[in-house]
Amino acid sequence: MTEYRAGHVSIIGKPNVGKSTLLNQLIDQKISIVSRKPQTTRFNINGIKNSTHYQIIYVDTPGLQLNPKYSLNRYMNKEVTNSLVYVDVILFVVEALNWNKFDENVLKILNNVKDKKIFLVINKIDKLKNKDDLLGNINDISNQIGFEEIIPISALRRKNIEKLESLVGKNLPASEPFYPREQITDRNERFFAAEFVREKLIERLNKEVPHQLSVTIDDFKDSKNIIHINACIWVEKQGQKNIVIGKDGKVLKEIGINARKELENLYDKKVNLKTWVKIKSKWFDSKTILKEFGYS
Ligand SMILES: Nc1nc2c(ncn2[C@@H]2O[C@H](COP(=O)(O)OP(=O)(O)OP(=O)(O)O)[C@@H](O)[C@H]2O)c(=O)[nH]1
């Protein structure tokens, strides 16, 4: 009889390489927010995949930053390094033909990690015109560290996702499952409400605004046929509040509608979402406020 395996698998890499897209594909459900803009993910999020022979707990992490400027950025980097302590396998995600000093920075951290299996996952291969291009790139990188596996994928197009999962499964230790089989994440419904509102804000807004806003959930009431959610969007200054609200409240309304749709999909229930915008100067550089906002 095949021995049951279970373990934790960290998904790490520089910002914007497709880590959250990969997590969502690996567990067949969107739980981690995704955007074209770097530094989207701010918290570690567990996504749990069950099969007959194994339970894999994937940990999506924020993109590792080179010189974290504020407390928020340092918190995000700490999330990454914390995850490396307890996982069995690390997926180091890079973007095909886009190796740079930010990947070197991740590699530096991996060089200090002992007794973990590290996979090099080369994402976005759908963007490559000539597949042979990839080979030179792989050799350069793999000479620097002993990878257990090197696997090119396209998270967006689901290329090699099943193969990656089966390789990960084989590399887990024999263990009982950590979570009940029907559970897909360790995060609660409030967390997703805040995250999906934040995703719609990032999508809609430009420049520094997405990086300088945070979302908290003031109220979350799950009644029989509908979930009532009050969300607060925190910005850094008045100008940003005006941008988020938009002329005649148009921008905020649009964001609210988009977030509500996604939340209704996720919860499979009607949602009544109300949003407020408030100002808290330099919230992203205050450890106390960060804690209040859930960064702990
Ligand atoms: N062409 C292509 N685009 C991809 C692929 N995977 C992800 N993307 C895109 O890359 C962008 C970033 O994706 P995310 O999943 O948010 O990346 P991330 O690494 O989680 O980013 P951070 O959380 O900011 O570190 C999005 O626009 C995705 O649609 C892929 O396989 N091919």
Ligand SMILES: [Mg+2]
């Ligand atoms: Mg992400």
